[in-house]
Amino acid sequence: MTHFPHSNGMEKQIKIPEATIDRIALYYRILEDLLAQGVQVISSQKFASVCRINPAQVRKDLSFFGEFGVRGVGYNVRDLLMEIKKILVSDREWKLGIVGLGNMGKALVRDENFFRRGYRFVAAFDSDPAKIGQEVVKDLFIRSMAEISLATDQLRIEIGVITTPPLHAQRVADLLMDAGIMAILNFSAIQVRKPDCCLVHNVDFTVNLDNLAYHLKKRS
């Protein structure tokens, strides 16, 4: 939750809002587009209008991490992209292990967005004996659940992705955490119990739909 701004070591720690991290990830994606379009320099004003947020928000978000702009000018798109890459630790690959190769699991490992952003599925596990040994995508063979512990260690898996039915999810999460994994992206519709040291993000699209439905109804 805290950070040494400007990376020169000894200042007081500053709390960085969680929302800022997520927006920075968004900025990264939009800066990529701008660069592809040949934009070299952009003001917080213009950039914010592309992102559909407040210009001061952009400047404040970036200011948590350093001073990346030029007064009177704006931000160099390529440079800012590189800075954000460092902030988000997107300047290296992250190794993922996925458990549960049903429709959703398969869709995720085949989704090239993960690869493009530096996320590599290096292992896949399923409890269905019929699936074990299947090559779900080039060079990725489905392993048994019993292999989770060893493979996590040997392949240095850093983030676990759970796409099993809810009933198995807690057991799978425990296996992953026992194997030393500190971060989990959980697509199963349960709240995973976990120690404070482990990070878990839950993804449930039907919650998004409930939210949309609520607002649709309210407007009508």
Next chain:
Amino acid sequence: MTHFPHSNGMEKQIKIPEATIDRIALYYRILEDLLAQGVQVISSQKFASVCRINPAQVRKDLSFFGEFGVRGVGYNVRDLLMEIKKILVSDREWKLGIVGLGNMGKALVRDENFFRRGYRFVAAFDSDPAKIGQEVVKDLFIRSMAEISLATDQLRIEIGVITTPPLHAQRVADLLMDAGIMAILNFSAIQVRKPDCCLVHNVDFTVNLDNLAYHLKKRS
């Protein structure tokens, strides 16, 4: 953003936090579990500990919509479930149309969670001529993009789901909005431009991964 609490009409409008709506959706899922486990009554204290949030938060969230508990006792699980069902408008079906039947699109229409929560995919569209006519799931045949407008109207589609590549996403969103759709769940990695009247939720798992990666790094 506003609501008439207790549903008797003429009180001043109260702003309901967006986060409250999302938590209410979470409560709904957890109450289903509790009911399945045979729990009949639960205090905000116990319920909050299951949800891993603050008890006052639970009570405050619910209080925006009415008084559902009994002082000195707690909340009746079945009754609260029914009340939340009404709040979230989960007491009826919602019709979805999906555009883009790649890996992710197919995984979504085959995911039984949507069905269980009352969300029905009633139409599927893709631009690939080879896919048109395919039965992607029982009774759901892929249509051409040209049919979006007519089908949306005839089938009374209420929410659009976009699972196309980013390049097509804006065009698809425009088609859906032109056809009168007021809510979109967008899985493509772009920020959709839209009028204020239309609701759009963006889903990008790689943003979740970026967030996890950031925190993993910071801790190490």
Next chain:
DNA sequence: GCCTGTGAATCCATTCACAGCT
């Protein structure tokens, strides 16, 4: 005694507004 419902207090995030640099 126990637990809900809620105003008040606190905490956090966003936006304003301007000093400071180019």
Next chain:
DNA sequence: AGCTGTGAATGGATTCACAGGC
């Protein structure tokens, strides 16, 4: 003149703490 970086002000959301009811 133009735009960043940031303290101060505002606006929201969460939590506290207790009055009120079972």
